[in-house]
Amino acid sequence: MxxxxxxxxxxxxxxxxxxxxxxxxxxxxxxxxxxxxxxxxxxxxxxxxxxxxxxxxxxxxxxxxxxxxxxxxxxxxxxxxxxxxxxxxxxxxxxxxxxxxxxxxxxxxxxGTGAEGQAATATVDILIETGADNVSQGAALFSGNERLTNGGAACTSCHKVRDERVFSSGTLAKDLSQTYELMGSAGIAGIVKNPPFPVMGAAYVNHPLTEDEVINLTAYLKSVSEQRIYQVPTDFSLSFVFLGLVVFMVIIMSSIIIYFNRKKLAVNHDLLSRASNVIN
Ligand code: HEC
Ligand code: HEC
CATH class of the missing domain: 1.10.760.10 (Cytochrome c-like domain)
Known part of the structure; x- marks a missing residue:
């Protein structure tokens, strides 16, 4: 050659x-x-x-x-x-x-080599057959009442939902009450399985959810969305404002007390007055 x-x-x-x-x-x-x-x-x-x-x-x-x-x-x-x-x-x-x-x-x-999306579609097909059991399982996983198999963080550490069955207060990320209406089960399953958001992705990269967990969580978010109109919103914002006011008052009061109890006179005042008493 x-x-x-x-x-x-x-x-x-x-x-x-x-x-x-x-x-x-x-x-x-x-x-x-x-x-x-x-x-x-x-x-x-x-x-x-x-x-x-x-x-x-x-x-x-x-x-x-x-x-x-x-x-x-x-x-x-x-x-x-x-x-x-x-x-x-x-x-x-x-x-x-x-x-x-x-x-x-x-x-x-x-x-044209990648025809993606089968996985999400398969999840949706399975989801059609889910029932109340899946929803309650999903609720337990969402709230952290039940541990995720691979030890990932409970969804409520970052998200909340308007659902009285679950106590949720996470405010780092979106309220998920309406997500199902916006993106459907394929969207939710796709995101939960393979989170495209850096913060959420980092939380699960070493703790992937199992296929069943993805299905149960999706079924749960679907049911939250369907029941949303009947739910009284669990809104803590006012009680937090109130708590804030109380803490603020306590701080102001203690500053006032400290202010009135402060040493008003020079350090050697007592010494000096005792000395002058002796002289007089
Ligand atoms: C470490 C924090 C964190 C945890 C834990 C977490 N997420 Fe997220 N999630 C996010 C962030 C950040 C986003 C991006 C959207 C936003 O800013 O709220 C997001 C977005 C989503 C979305 C898309 C919402 C939309 O409207 O765009 C879904 C669905 C979702 N998360 C479901 C879940 C589920 C189910 C769990 C529990 C298995 C979970 N997340 C756990 C942080 C988290
Ligand atoms: C959380 C879901 C989400 C992720 C992840 C995402 N997209 Fe999108 N993308 C959307 C939505 C929703 C739209 C529709 C436009 C909008 O709402 O902003 C869109 C629109 C687009 C469009 C415009 C399509 C058009 O017809 O004009 C392109 C191109 C695109 N995305 C490419 C990408 C690429 C490439 C990635 C990965 C690097 C990506 N997207 C990741 C949700 C997403």
Whole structure:
């Protein structure tokens, strides 16, 4: 083999591995970060089916939307606003990926190799057969009355729901009472199984939920949403304001007491007056 052929071959191998690695990266990112909400050719989930999305929008638009859909929507971009309204004003989370990484994801989407979304659809099929048992199991898991098999945090440490069956007070993340109406069981199951939000993802990355837990939690959130109209909202905000006022009063009172009990005179005043008494 002559040297030129050798070089050409090496170059070919180089480009080939490069493509594989980067196409792999696009697939990886899609599965970890996007598949909870999007399918490629399997229909609408939380967000739109992304098959052929490249025919709808320029690459530049897609990259900036995927980086920060919130910025795009706030800027008044008509296409971004329209799709935001169409999807019940659910915000797609912002991402910290580089342009190159996002382009890899877009390439993966248009490569047509990934038909994602079967898992979520399968969950929905199972969900049709769930009953009261699943709901009460889900409630126990949600509130932490029952431990998650792999030791993940109870949902109530971050979320709350308006449901008198469950005491929940988490305020770090969204109230989930209405989530089912917004994203359906496929959306919830997809998110719970593979959380696309950094904070929630970090809580479960080493403590994945089992398939049954995903189903029970989804069944529970569905039932919360269906019963929501009958529920008196468990709203603690006023009692917290009241507690705040009491604590504030106590602090003010003790400052006043401390103020009146303070030493008003110089440290050597007693000594001096005793001394002057002796002299007099
Ligand atoms: C939490 C759910 C969620 C996640 C995760 C998510 N998206 Fe979205 N996405 C949406 C929703 C909802 C919309 C519809 C627009 C809106 O509501 O802002 C959307 C819209 C889009 C659009 C515009 C589609 C169109 O037809 O104009 C693209 C492109 C997109 N997402 C790509 C991605 C990519 C790539 C990822 C992964 C890096 C991702 N999304 C992760 C929910 C999500
Ligand atoms: C460590 C905190 C944390 C824990 C624990 C947690 N989540 Fe989340 N979750 C979040 C954050 C943050 C979001 C992103 C939306 C937001 O800011 O509220 C989110 C979003 C969601 C969403 C999408 C809501 C929407 O309207 O976009 C669902 C559904 C959800 N969580 C379900 C659950 C369930 C079920 C559990 C228990 C298995 C759980 N979460 C545990 C932090 C958490």
């Amino acid at each position: 002559n040297i030129y052929r050798m070089k050409a071959l090496l170059l070919f191998i180089g480009i080939f591995t490069f493509t594989i690695i980067f196409a792999g990266e696009g697939e990886d990112i899609f599965k970890k970060t996007c598949a909870a909400c999007h399918t490629i050719g399997k229909g609408r989930l939380v967000g739109p089916d992304l098959k052929n999305v490249a025919d709808k929008q320029s690459q530049e638009w897609l990259v900036s939307f995927i980086k920060s859909s919130t910025t795009k929507i706030k800027s008044g971009d008509a296409a971004a606003l329209a799709i935001f309204e169409e999807y019940n004003r659910i915000l797609m989370p912002d991402n910290n990926f580089t342009d190159a990484q996002i382009i890899n994801v877009l390439n993966y989407i248009s490569s």
